[in-house]
Amino acid sequence: MDIFQMERSGSSTFVLIGEVAKDNGTGEVAENVTTPSESEDKHPSGTESMVVDKLLGGLLATGFDEESCISRYQATSYRKTSPHKPSAYLVSKLRKYEDLHKRCGPNTESYKRALKKLSSSHINGTTDCNYIVWTPSNGLGNRIISMASSFLYAVLTNRVLLVDHGTDMAGIFCEPFPNTSWLLPMDFPLTNQFYSLQPGNAHSYGHLLKINNMNISTVSQPPSFLHIYxxxxxxxxxxLFFQDQNQGFLQKVPWLILKSDQYFVPYLFLIPSFQQELGKLFPDKETVFHHLVRYLFHPSNQAWGLITRFYRAYLASADQKIGLQVRVFDRKASPVNVVLEQILGCIKKEKLLPQVDEQKPIASPSKNQTLRAITIASLYPEYYERIKSMYWMKPTVNGDVIGVYQPSHEEVQHFGNNIHNMKAWAEISILSLSDILVTSSWSTFGYVAQGLGGLKPWILYVPAGNQPTDQPCPRGMSMEPCFHFPPDYHRVSNTRQRLDTGSLVPHVRQCEDASKGIKLFNAKQL
Known part of the structure; x- marks a missing residue:
């Protein structure tokens, strides 16, 4: 597979941090809205007047056992309040989905009846509940953005989302829906087919179209399940899954087994039959992933412990928190010294951190001294070492104190490893607590962090060659992830022509960091 599809994971540094700060991170938060007391758990920034909306404007439901997932209602006290509120229609739709999931989820009578349909080759009539089963592909960042996409598709099509987390994602996230589970039961009868989910699979929707000469209307009876790749x-x-005329047929299939590593939400906005509903759900198109990721993905208590121990040890006292995520897909094509020059050029050009004073060995005393903490997330230690050394060896020109921290540096990405995925999730979450965020182009790891934090990042372009670029890290126009590989061609007079999405809807445009990708924007800000 292409190297740029891979995402990273964490390492053992978190164990050391746990030795430093052994707080278990179990603060309690009162119902819905609360003004935190002097407890460090309740207002880590130490701001007495901070008011915490623990339900995120109604995005989150009540009815959970709070001790089973401390982060669900506590995480908001570690971040600045998001200015992006969910629409009343989205809140209502989520409550209706939760009712559907409770009625149709694992081990319910409806679920058991639906399972029996899988033994039939074709379906006659309708079913009580329809399902979309998400299966994993590639790294954690890819998995999160594709799960969020699958959930939105489930909401749009009145399906129940079940996810196969296997062993390498077990215990990383909390359950997102009250009084039920989104985890696919281990005895699901089609599990042995998941590994054969590839292009051209005999059970895939694409293959069904191919053998019917691209005309789905010739299929007399829908199958009991289809693979969606x-x-x-x-x-x-x-x-062709994205063609509007095919959605009616898919609605008749009780089980869709999906494999994806993409954020395919932008293309859902190009499907005419979904557009009105999506417009009501998300009046501000730039906030789709922000709301989805905060609704669905809450660190488990184990992951939350990693996050809060790091925060309290290194970030809690900082006046400003900067996150820098460096993803290098090819170390040979992008040498360390060139990437470092690009990073330092980014910091200088965008004035993200003060420059060092080359003339003075010690900073002048200042009453307004600012403490800035920069967290660097990277597989490699060299970027951290260079920046840490720069701010240790010389004072800053304005007297600010700079703390530089890196939770881990694994050197290589590990797949199929639960502990590494746990630490990767912790690092994504730590980055999302930043006031300023710099992410690497093409990186889904960075996409998730910016979505959680509600941040428009500066996008670091990792140079491929021996020279840094003139624009090292332009500011992103949207906090939405990029759909890297959309169906971007259509036939016009027997020629292949790029699809101009902007001519169809104003809020779907080309990504800043991927020329063939598309993403959602707030059309009013373009």
């Missing part, structure tokens, strides 16, 4: 290497037949 939407990963980066999907073929032209798989891409």
């Amino acid at each position: 939407l990963a980066y290497n999907y073929d032209k037949h798989d891409k």
Whole structure:
């Protein structure tokens, strides 16, 4: 597979941090809105007047056992209050989905009846509940953005989302829906087919179209299940999933088994039958992922312990928190010294950190001294070492104190490892607590952090070659992730022509960091 599809994970540094700060991170937060007391758990920034909206404007439901997932209602006290409120329609729709999931989820009578349909090759009539089963592909960042996409598709099509977390994602996230589970039961009868989910699979929707000469109307009876393959290497037949005229047929299929590593939400906004509903759900198109990721993904208590121990040890006393995520997909093509020059050029050009004073060995005393903490997330230690050394060896020109921290540096990405995924999730969450965020182009790891934090990042372009670029890290126009590999061609007079999404809807445009990708923007700000 392409190297840029891979995402990173963490390492053992968190164990040392746990030795430094052994607080278990178990603060209690009162119902809905609370003014935190002097407890460090309740207002880590130490701001007495901070008011915490623990339900995120109604995005989150009540009815959970709070001790089973401390982060669900506590995480908001570690971040600045988001100015982006969910629409009343989205809040209502989520409550209705939760009722559906409770009625149709694992081990319910409706679920058991739906399972029996899988033994039939075709379906006659309708079913009580329809399902979309998400299966994992590639790294944690890819998995999170594709799960969020699958959930939105489930909401739009009145399906129940079940996820196969396997062993390498076990215990990383809390359950997102009250009084039920989104985890696919281990005895699901089609599990043995998940590994064969590839382009051209005999049970795939693309293959069904192919053998019926691209005319789905010739299929007399829908099958009991179909594979939907939407990963980066999907073929032209798989891409026909996004055609509006095919959605009616898919509605008749009780079980869709989906594999994707993409944030395919932007293309849902191009499907006419979904557009009105999406417009009501998300009046501000730039906030789709921000709301989805904060609704669905809450660190488990184990992951939350990693996050809060790091925060209290290194970030809690900082006046400003900067997150820098450096993802290098090819170390040979992007040498360390060139990437470092690009990072330092970014810091200088965008004035993200003060410059060092080359003339003075010690900073002049200042009453208004600012403490800035920069967290560096990277597989490699060299960027951290260089920046840490720069601010240790010389004072800053304005007297600010700079703390530089890196939770881990694994050197290589580990797949299929639960502990590494746990630490990767912790690092994503730590980055999301930043006031200023710099992410690497093409990185889904960074996409998740910016979505959680509600941040428009500065996008670090990692140079491929021996020279840094003139624009090292321009500011992103949107906090939405990029759909890297959309179906971007259509036939006009027997020629292949790029699809101009901006001519269809104003809020779907080309990504800043991927020329063939598309993403959602707030059209009013373009």
